[in-house]
Amino acid sequence: MTEAVPVRIDGVELTLRVNENLLDACQRSAIELPFSCRAGSCHTCLLRCTEGVVPEQAQRGLRPSLRSLGYLLACQCQPTSAMTLTRPSQADMVTSCRLLTSAGTDASFRFMQFETTRLLTCQPGQRLLLVTDAEPAPLIEVTAACPETHTVDALMHCPPGGIFPSWLDAADAFGQEFEVRGPVGGAGDGLAGKADVPVESPAPAPDPALWTELDGGATVRAVLEDFYDQVYEDPLLVPFFHKATKDRSIDKQYSFLKQLMTGERIFFGDRPRNSHHWMVISNELFDYRQAIMVRTLEKHGLTALQIARWTRLELHYRRDIVKSAAWPRHVNGVDLPLDGYANETLSAGTLCDHCGAVIDAGTLVKYHVRLGHISCPDCASGKPKVLVSSDGACDAAA
Ligand code: HEM
Ligand code: FES
Structure with a gap:
């Protein structure tokens, strides 16, 4: 490069000096950009070019799917002409994983626990896509994630017309390597506030086999009685329940879960977005409630697969419940006053x-x-x- 080149990152304009790379220019201009090796090995300093020509050197070592989307390594990029750049999108990222356990014989779900070779920041309820040549690709729905150990518990869904990968059911599946793309969906990083009420979630796909496995409702009721005994004693959760008797909560939740599992229309209460519209519930509080639920399900003898299938139904509603400010009730397309x-x-x-x-x-x-x-x-x-x-x-x- 023989002359200074203008680039735009996240809307901020900066001019690169002769022979300066993008990472150095960002640091000189106090634009935060993660980095580690500064040598094109760790891929920490990824950016995506949305306008302009990407120098070949800046994409060396990147997988073809990222190259075709315009991804580049800032530490290896000396722009030759003007460029517009954005931050990487999680939905484009691919992570290598190793299977620890899998369980289940159901036609639609498998429980799986795996570890990731790098920290994959994902939340329960978010989805990952298995990288495979098979079409359509199976979807992996996260039900728990531990950043300390890099382990993820998830449900793999077999898409209509698709198949599970053959290695998933093999006797020697432990250690099987695979890749996932994402995460996408779920609550995301921030809390939705008053202004950004998300579109209401449609009901998740039912799981009638789970209802049958749980004795046609008997275990569901026993779990809920135990769960709400704990909720009504819990200092963080009980303040929300000042106006609802325990029996009402158990009955409502029972018919809600019965509808979710069986797909029959038997719940006539409010959908989660409206019933929780005034409650300011953080992601942490939501996860805290889910942890009590998981412990209760374990206590009642549910298998890891059954727990993941139950919590899938609840996690589906995270973005209808988690928020940083009260939302109006929304009835027949109209927002009711707060x-x-x-x-x-x-x-x-x-x-x-x-x-x-x-x-x-x-x-x-x-x-x-x-x-x-x-x-x-x-x-x-x-x-x-x-x-x-x-x-x-x-x-x-x-
Ligand atoms: C920290 C998390 C949560 C808190 C504090 C919370 C709190 C409450 C409270 C106080 C009620 C009673 C409302 C009333 O009786 O008027 C309620 C009702 C309900 N909750 Fe939650 N909830 C949480 C998470 C969830 C989750 C994850 C689900 C499942 C998707 C769920 C589903 C329901 C349903 C179906 C009702 C009954 C709605 C109705 O009255 O018709 N809640 N919740
Ligand atoms: S900092 Fe490691 S690839 Fe750029």
Whole structure:
């Protein structure tokens, strides 16, 4: 390069000096770019060129799929003409993996645990694509990931018309090497705020065999009774449940899971985005709840495959539940206000948030649309029988 060349990275313009590479120019201009070897070996300093000509040297050692997308190594790139560059997208990245265990004989799912040769930052609920010549490629849905040990628990889904790779079921599958692309989907890195309410998730594919394996619901109910015993004692989770009795939570969750597993339309409650619309739940709190669920499922004797199939159904709703600010309820295409009151006929009994009276299923109640506080008909009419003070003591109404 004999003259200075302008480049644009993430919208920031900088001019490269003669014989300067992109990594050095970024460091001189305080543009953060990860790096390690500075010699084209570690591939840490990847960038993607969206406009301009990529010098051949800058792509040496990259796999063809990345080269064709315009990926380059900043430490090896001395631009010869103007370039526009962006950060790498996780969806394009390929990671080498080694199988530790696999389980299951179901036509649609296999449980698998594998380790990755580099840190693969992925979250439960995100998806990876198996790199294979077979079309369509199986999808791998992450159900747990441990960054310390680089291990991932996942469900491999057999796509319609596709097949599982033959090595997955082989007796000597331990140590089998394979590659995955991604992750994609799931909650992503940030928390959705008030302004960016995501499109609501359609229901996940049902798993009727799981419902049958769990004794047609008996184990599901036993797990939920145990799970909610813990939730209602848990200091981080119980504050959200101040207006829902334990029986109501168990019943709702039971019919929701029955619908998810069997695919039958038997749940008439709110879908997760609306029922959790006022609850500010972080990714960490969501994972904390899931960890209690997994421990409970293990205690009730579910296999690793069954646990992954159960949690797949719940993890599917992460982006409907995780957020950094309350969302409005969304009914029939309309956003309802975050404040004010609405009427609803209860589909299951609960307690009045003001006087503590039992309210039976089928009662028309008034509720605060953001807080979710329910008023029994007496309180709603302004004639409460008993008041519950903030310290929990009851006083006769004046
Ligand atoms: C930290 C995570 C979570 C918290 C704090 C939480 C909290 C709650 C609370 C307080 C209710 C009661 C609402 C009411 O009775 O009006 C509720 C209802 C419900 N939750 Fe969650 N939840 C969490 C995660 C999940 C997950 C992962 C799922 C499964 C996808 C789920 C599915 C449901 C369903 C189906 C209902 C009943 C909706 C209805 O009332 O019709 N929740 N949740
Ligand atoms: S820093 Fe290692 S390849 Fe660029």
